Amino acid sequence: MHKLLRRGKTLTTLSEETEDWQKQSRDSSLTREEARNQLAISYGFFSWRQMEVHVLLQNQEFDDFLYLSCLTYCPTDRPGLRERAREMLLEDPSLAERDIHHAAAVGNTSVVVKLLDSDPKLVSQRGGFFDWEPLLYTCYSRLNLAENSTFDVAKVLLERGADANSHYMWGGQYRFTALTGAFGEGEMGPSNQPEHQRCIDLAKLLLEAGADPNDGQTLYNRMFEPGQYWIELLLEHGLNSKHTVNWLDEDGEQLVPSKECILDYQLRWAIEKGHIERARLLIGAGANVAATNRFGDSYFTIAFKRGDLEFAEELATLGSHRQKLPEVEQFIAVCMSGNVHEARALLEGNPNLVEQAENEFADTVGRAAGEGNLTGLKVFHALGFNLNKMQGQTPLHQAVLGGHLDNVKWLVEIGCDLGIRDDVHGSTPLQWAFALGRDECRDFLSQFELDLFDSILCDRTVRIKEIVESESSALERTLKEMRATQYSFEDDWMTPLVFAMTRERVEATKCLLKLGANREITAPSGETLADLVRNKAPKEIADLW
Structure with a gap:
């Protein structure tokens, strides 16, 4: 049984806990x-x-x-990070040979073989940025x-004794295995968190080498x-x-094994x-x-509420309760x-529906x-439902979330507001x-x-002007x-110029500066815009200051 690492814990508080741990030992x-390791x-x-990495990456x-180079399953996962890694490798090819962890990430098979020949124990040695x-x-x-080829490197590592069930515990709670990494994807979508380029081959390789097929995180992602497939x-x-x-459930301040069947989930x-x-x-x-x-809904009821009426009947014949x-x-x-x-017939019987x-x-x-469900959307529209209604987010937000371009196009066509901001983000x-x-939606x-602000995000300087x-x-x-909205957000203080700079929109930043945007801005943290540029902005934007 492990303790739950609550979101918001800082390295400072964890260091204080380390001191207490040491004193009480x-x-x-x-x-x-x-x-420190015992506390972790x-x-x-x-x-x-x-x-430490988990806390910092939030x-x-x-x-x-x-x-x-790697998927982190943190909010920073973006294709642009991988592009920056490729640029770093072009500038410094020696990165591919720095150690076995770098060589493995690059897919440098010859270096991996050479290093294992000289020290076979490296096959299971933790290290690198993520340990x-x-x-x-x-x-x-x-x-x-x-x-x-990272696939070829994986073959070598497994042949030399690597554990096909190698994993780390995300947040101390979720088991992210080698197989999880091969299958990829997740809450941020396949563009930000793509599967491995040889996903099926790598997954089969791991499974045949003994990887546990009960990979709950893969199934979730x-x-x-x-x-x-x-x-x-x-x-x-x-x-x-x-x-x-096979992840851990929260039980107060503790983490305990889940009892739920993965197939049922x-x-x-x-x-x-x-x-x-x-x-x-x-x-x-x-x-x-x-x-x-x-909520006590049977699977028949869940399918029925979705409008999958025929499938609901099928589920009822298989044993789901017809509620x-x-x-x-x-x-x-x-x-x-x-x-x-x-629907109109029901509405005639009860106009208040x-x-x-x-x-x-x-x-x-x-x-x-x-x-x-574009068909359903059209029925709701025909019957007078409000398709701009905010329930945390609008239907247009939800269509984007699901990546349903047809729905997005239709909602815009009927006049849904592009400028509404959701209550969560x-x-x-x-x-x-x-x-x-x-x-495609973008x-x-x-x-x-x-x-x-949206024009800045698209670097559309003509529209900005x-x-x-x-x-x-x-x-x-x-x-x-x-x-x-009544809610507050960390970036509420940002002006268009700050937004452009923090989103690394070079052309938009240039345009706003030419238009006379105020540079003398201070963040709630006390940092000036000049500080932010100096510490966080890419060179193309820093050079504008």
Whole structure:
């Protein structure tokens, strides 16, 4: 059993805990380094360095080659980091030979072989920026260099005795294995967190070398996008209905093993999100179709509410309880199914159903947008639902989140507001598209008349000039003033110039400076804009100061 590392813990507080740990130890010879590692282990990490990296990566980036080369599953994961790593390697080719961890990330097979020949123990030695074993750097690297092969390095490492179940504990709670790295993807989408370039080959290699097919993090990371080949592959290698989720659950201040069946967890998600073929695969593999969600809804009910009426009937025949729904939920389900005629018939019997649905189930339209249900969206629109309604975010935000370009196009076509900012991140749908790597949605939304901050994000200098020349005060308007919400955000203080600089938009920064943007700005932390430029801005922007 491990302690829960609460978000917000700092290295300062952890260092203070280390001192207390050392004082309370019965071993008077315990060194500070040993105490730090023991504390980290109590939080579920393998070393102090792994815990230190986890804490640091929650809100900052590093100019380290291995950090830039690999997926981190932190908010900083972006394709641009991998590009910076490639540039570093061009400038300094010796990085590929620095040690076995660098060679593994680069895919330099000859160097890996040479190093292992001289010291076989290196095959399992942790090190590098993340304090990982070499196999993890190989599987999480996304450099994708044409002249090198991380797949070939993985073969060598496994042949020389690397553990196919090598892993680290993200946050001390989630088991990120070599297999997890091979399959990739996750909450930030396949553009930001892509699978390994030889994903299937590498996954098979690891599984045949003994990797545990019950890889809960792989199944979690891949469940957001359509498809199921990874489940089929894991089932072929032994994944079954007796396997439980292999991450740790929170129990107060402790972390305890989960008791939930991993296939049941996956089945519930598949039905909730309309991945019907995946759901059938999981049911065939032994997932419990008679289960309910935490609200007591049977899988029949979940599918029915989504508008998957035929599949709901199929689930009922397989053993899912056919629950009776209130009239308003039946109405929503019919709308979601796309049957506008039946929906109108229900509405004729009860003209208050639209108002009741919007009041009691405010996320209904957003759910349809996020699930790619364009047919359902059109029914909601035809019946008078508000498609700009904010429920934390708008349906347009949700459509971008799901990467549903058709939904995004249609919502814009009917006049949905591009400038509304959500309550969670304070961002527009376009900003969501940038953050989530939804490139098609980003490119589509970028072509419209955007507000100043979105225009900066797109480096559209002509549009920036148009806005400022028509309203000079826009130069000093902060993000806080753009947000029609009671919530506060860390970047509320930012003016257009600060926003352009922190987003590394060179042309936009040049344009704003020429238009007379104020440079004498101070952040809430006390840092001036000049300090921020000096400490954090890329050279192209720093040179403008």
